[in-house]
Structure formats: C-alpha cells, structure tokens
Amino acid sequence: MKKTINQNIFPWIWKWHFIGGIISAPVIIILAITGILYLFRDSYEASQIQRLSQVEEMAGDKMTYQQQWELVKKEWEKVPTAVALPGSESEGTEFISGKFSQKSSLYIDPYAKKVNGIVNVKETDMQKVRKLHGELLLGRYGAKVVELVASWMVVLIITGLYIFWPRGKGIKGFVTIRTNQTKRILYRDIHALIGFWFSILLIIVLAGGLPWTDVFGAGFRWVQDKTETGYPATWESNTVKSIPDEGTISLDEVMAKAKELSLDGRTLIDLPQKPTDVFSIYNRTANLSLMKKYHLDQYSGEVLVSHGWADIGILIKGRLWVMAFHQGQFGLWNWYLMIFVAAGLLVLSVAAIVAYFYRKRPGSLSVPAVPDGFSPSIALLVIVMLLGVTLPLFGLSVVLIFILNKLKVEKKMSMNN
Incomplete structure (x- = not known):
C-alpha cells in the first residue's frame, strides 16, 4: 500500500x-x-541627481546649514523632515520630506544661495x-x-x-x-x-x-514584536524625548557632530518637528554591521541614546540582510x-x-x-x-x-x- x-x-x-x-x-x-x-535605478538617475547636487565652490559667504534650513522652510511647501550630510565641499545640501514613495528631495546650492531643484520620488520613472x-x-x-x-x-x-x-x-x-x-x-x-x-x-x-x-x-x-527580535524600543526617534529649554542648538552644530562621527556610507539627520523631538543621526551603508544611530537633545546637543548593529534583534538582522541582497546592495x-x-x-x-x-x-x-x-x-x-x-x-x-x-x-x- x-x-x-x-x-x-x-x-x-x-x-x-x-x-x-x-x-x-x-x-x-x-x-x-x-x-x-x-x-539600474542608480545609474539611470545618476545624471539628474548629479546635476542638482553638484555645486561650484565660490569665494565669499556661504550659507550656514541653519540658514539653508530656514530657506527651505520658507520656500518649500513641504515640511523638511531630514537632511543629508554632503560628501564634499562641491556637493550641495539635500533636504528631504517624507519617506518611500512620498519622499521628496530639495537641493540647495549654499554658495549661490538658491534652490537647485526638487525631485519627487512618485514622479520618477523608476518609481x-x-x-x-x-x-x-x-x-x-x-x-x-x-x-x-x-x-x-x-x-x-x-x-x-x-x-x-x-x-x-x-x-x-x-x-x-x-x-x-x-x-x-x-x-x-x-x-x-x-x-x-x-x-x-x-x-x-x-x-x-x-x-x-x-x-x-x-x-x-x-513575530518580531512578540519575540523582541526587531529594533530596540528606542531605535525610532519618536520614542526619545528632548527636554525643552530656552534655546535649541543650530543645525550647523548637529552637522559638525555628524561629520565628526565619520559614519560609514551616507549620513542622514532627522530634523525635530516638535519641542520634545530630537535630532537623529544615522547612516545608510552596504556594510550592515556598521549601522549606527544617535539621538541628540535638540537643546543641549547631548547624545541621549545611541545604537549599533549589536543592539538589533536577530529577525530584523536577517530581514535587513536578505532585503539588501534582494536589491543588489552589497556591491x-x-x-x-x-x-x-x-x-x-x-x-x-x-x-x-x-x-x-x-x-x-x-x-x-x-x-x-x-x-x-x-x-x-x-x-x-x-x-x-x-x-x-x-x-x-x-x-x-x-x-x-x-x-x-x-x-x-x-x-x-x-x-x-
């Protein structure tokens, strides 16, 4: 039988x-x-991004990051939620609003003191x-x-x-x-x-x-939540609070701190939206073991919480690895x-x-x-x-x-x- x-x-x-x-x-x-x-997204979009982000270094006053932030808040109908740390002096500043398909990027030329252009992700061919x-x-x-x-x-x-x-x-x-x-x-x-x-x-x-x-x-x-194998509770910026004081630190101080950290890959800073929010410095890197995240009090500049790869649970580690592999991000x-x-x-x-x-x-x-x-x-x-x-x-x-x-x-x- x-x-x-x-x-x-x-x-x-x-x-x-x-x-x-x-x-x-x-x-x-x-x-x-x-x-x-x-x-082929990166190579397809490279020329447009380079045209907007590359700037010509000029003598004279250069806009501070704080001034750029104020300009963006004044000129852009969207609310800037993050900013990218420029990789060199010939690279403009990218301010970001939203995430994923709702993400938009505005590029500032700090030498010419003007907006170079805007990219709305949902309008791109690759999206x-x-x-x-x-x-x-x-x-x-x-x-x-x-x-x-x-x-x-x-x-x-x-x-x-x-x-x-x-x-x-x-x-x-x-x-x-x-x-x-x-x-x-x-x-x-x-x-x-x-x-x-x-x-x-x-x-x-x-x-x-x-x-x-x-x-x-x-x-x-x-399953991640029940087994506590995801991100630590204080990974996201909305779980950490600044203590309101008389004055906030400038974006220039935060950018200087981000540069000093010398994080691997691309460094980004989440911007506070409310009096109790924090500045969050983190990186996007193909070397996942070098992932870092720092939450700074927006008034004192003190690092309230910092996290690295060792703090992340096993399931999210596996998820991040296979997702990066799926997208060909390891080189x-x-x-x-x-x-x-x-x-x-x-x-x-x-x-x-x-x-x-x-x-x-x-x-x-x-x-x-x-x-x-x-x-x-x-x-x-x-x-x-x-x-x-x-x-x-x-x-x-x-x-x-x-x-x-x-x-x-x-x-x-x-x-x-």
Missing part, C-alpha cells in the same frame, strides 16, 4: 506545480523584467517601475496579487525540486538538456535545470521581498548576481510557457491527471498546512481551490444521478 501511495504522490504534486506555475508565470515574468530594470514590480500598478489589490504569486513561487520551487530530482540518473541528470528530443522536452529541461540550479538563490530573493508584503509582512513584524558582485538571477527567472518562466503550449492539446487545458482514488497522506497535508500558515495568501488560495474542487465534484455527481 505504501508503494502505491508514493507512486501516486508524484502526479498529484506535478498537477499542482503545473497549475500554480501556469497561472503565476505571467506575473513572474513581469516581476523578473521590472526587477532587472529597477536594478513607476517599482510600483509595477510591487503592485502591478493596481495599488493594494495588486500588492496582494504579487504576494500571492511570491508565496506560490516558494511552493513551486519546493515541488519543482521534488519533480525534477533525477532519480537513478546520477550527476548527468542534474546538468543535461536533451536537445535531441522533442521541443517540449527541450523547453521543459531548460525550465527544470535553471529552476534547480537557481533554487537556493530564488528562495533568498523571495525572503528579501516577502517582508515588504502586506499579509506575510504584518505577520513577520508581529557589484551582488548587483551582477541579481541581474543573473532575474534573467534566469525570466528564461525559466518563458520556457515553462513554451513547453506548456507544445504540450497543450486542442480544446484541452492538458492538466496532468491524478489517478482515481488518490488521497493525500497525513504527512503531505501537514506540509501543505505548514506552508499555508507560513504563507497566509497561499493557504487562503488552497482553501479556495479545495472549496471550488469540492463543488465541482458534487455538481458532477448530481449530474450523473
């Missing part, structure tokens, strides 16, 4: 890998293409690419579709490895593409071999994307590797679709059949349940599929009666 069950598992897994793959493939292709395009990558340009509903497909991708990788594993063929089965067989077999082999050799990298890339999602991401953050090797992975994902997805159309018979979807009377084992159901709990939208889709399948069977039985 055990032998019969094991023989039946393969077509059952193959059927659901087939259905999930064909439905997901168009979205996966979009994700692969937009992922490749977004990796449109990012929205297509993360939401399919469909807002929250599109984000759920992307999360559902990403969840199914995890399952497709697991089931694909089981289906592909070349039982009894030795090492040859892991590297051979059968070019002397039918075109369907050729494209199936291309799909299977790329999927096998890229499987670990694809899992890491998915791990870097899933924490950004709505449902899985919310669950991930809940050229990582960038080229992500291009390679995205291109591989694109090729294996296209190969799957081509193989399907070579397989498809006229008037039929050609879905693989499962032997009559097959019933998944308890172990198999437990694995599906665990995946459903870990990836909630996958779990929800499985429940929906089960209900629809049950209704289909009942309808067929009633018609036969």
Whole structure:
C-alpha cells in the first residue's frame, strides 16, 4: 500500500506545480523584467541627481546649514523632515520630506544661495517601475496579487525540486538538456535545470521581498514584536524625548557632530518637528554591521541614546540582510548576481510557457491527471498546512481551490444521478 501511495504522490504534486506555475508565470515574468530594470535605478538617475547636487565652490559667504534650513522652510511647501550630510565641499545640501514613495528631495546650492531643484520620488520613472514590480500598478489589490504569486513561487520551487530530482540518473541528470528530443522536452529541461540550479538563490530573493508584503509582512513584524527580535524600543526617534529649554542648538552644530562621527556610507539627520523631538543621526551603508544611530537633545546637543548593529534583534538582522541582497546592495558582485538571477527567472518562466503550449492539446487545458482514488497522506497535508500558515495568501488560495474542487465534484455527481 505504501508503494502505491508514493507512486501516486508524484502526479498529484506535478498537477499542482503545473497549475500554480501556469497561472503565476505571467506575473513572474513581469516581476523578473521590472526587477532587472529597477536594478539600474542608480545609474539611470545618476545624471539628474548629479546635476542638482553638484555645486561650484565660490569665494565669499556661504550659507550656514541653519540658514539653508530656514530657506527651505520658507520656500518649500513641504515640511523638511531630514537632511543629508554632503560628501564634499562641491556637493550641495539635500533636504528631504517624507519617506518611500512620498519622499521628496530639495537641493540647495549654499554658495549661490538658491534652490537647485526638487525631485519627487512618485514622479520618477523608476518609481513607476517599482510600483509595477510591487503592485502591478493596481495599488493594494495588486500588492496582494504579487504576494500571492511570491508565496506560490516558494511552493513551486519546493515541488519543482521534488519533480525534477533525477532519480537513478546520477550527476548527468542534474546538468543535461536533451536537445535531441522533442521541443517540449527541450523547453521543459531548460525550465527544470535553471529552476534547480537557481533554487537556493530564488528562495533568498523571495525572503528579501516577502517582508515588504502586506499579509506575510504584518505577520513577520508581529513575530518580531512578540519575540523582541526587531529594533530596540528606542531605535525610532519618536520614542526619545528632548527636554525643552530656552534655546535649541543650530543645525550647523548637529552637522559638525555628524561629520565628526565619520559614519560609514551616507549620513542622514532627522530634523525635530516638535519641542520634545530630537535630532537623529544615522547612516545608510552596504556594510550592515556598521549601522549606527544617535539621538541628540535638540537643546543641549547631548547624545541621549545611541545604537549599533549589536543592539538589533536577530529577525530584523536577517530581514535587513536578505532585503539588501534582494536589491543588489552589497556591491557589484551582488548587483551582477541579481541581474543573473532575474534573467534566469525570466528564461525559466518563458520556457515553462513554451513547453506548456507544445504540450497543450486542442480544446484541452492538458492538466496532468491524478489517478482515481488518490488521497493525500497525513504527512503531505501537514506540509501543505505548514506552508499555508507560513504563507497566509497561499493557504487562503488552497482553501479556495479545495472549496471550488469540492463543488465541482458534487455538481458532477448530481449530474450523473
């Protein structure tokens, strides 16, 4: 009996890998293409940023940072929430308002004492690419579709490895593409071999994307909070308070402190908005172990709280690492590797679709059949349940599929009666 069950598992897994793959493939292709395009963001936007940020050093009075801040508050309809520490004397000052897609940057030339220009992230070409990558340009509903497909991708990788594993063929089965067989077999082999050799990298890339999602991401953050493996409570500036006094320190003093700290990567300063807010100095760096954050009393300039990589919990450390890897932020090797992975994902997805159309018979979807009377084992159901709990939208889709399948069977039985 055990032998019969094991023989039946393969077509059952193959059927659901087939259905999930064909439905997901168009979205996966979009994700692969937009992922490749977004990796070129820095080089694509470099000329515009350089034009706005580069300034000509001139003799004479140069605006202080405090004067620049006052000018920005006067001339900009947005509220400046942060400022970047210039990397050199020939670099202007970037004031920032908002975060993520709502972020805007205003560039000041302190020598010419004027605004060089403004960049609104939501109006940039690359933000449109990012929205297509993360939401399919469909807002929250599109984000759920992307999360559902990403969840199914995890399952497709697991089931694909089981289906592909070349039982009894030795090492040859892991590297051979059968070019002397039918075109369907050729494209199936291309799909299977790329999927096998890229499987670990694809899992890491998915791990870097899933924490950004709505449902899985919310669950991930809940686990972080409950296990206290996220950021320390005083990491965010709104959890630390200044003690109001007669006068505040100037932005120049804060910028001098930030320069003195010599943080790795790009240094930013969050600006206080209320009398009890603090100045927060922190950095953006590819070397995550060198992350730092300092909260300064806006009146005395005293460092109230400071944090580093050692203060961050294990889950957020893992999340930050896989997210940075996903975006190719660890240097050229990582960038080229992500291009390679995205291109591989694109090729294996296209190969799957081509193989399907070579397989498809006229008037039929050609879905693989499962032997009559097959019933998944308890172990198999437990694995599906665990995946459903870990990836909630996958779990929800499985429940929906089960209900629809049950209704289909009942309808067929009633018609036969």
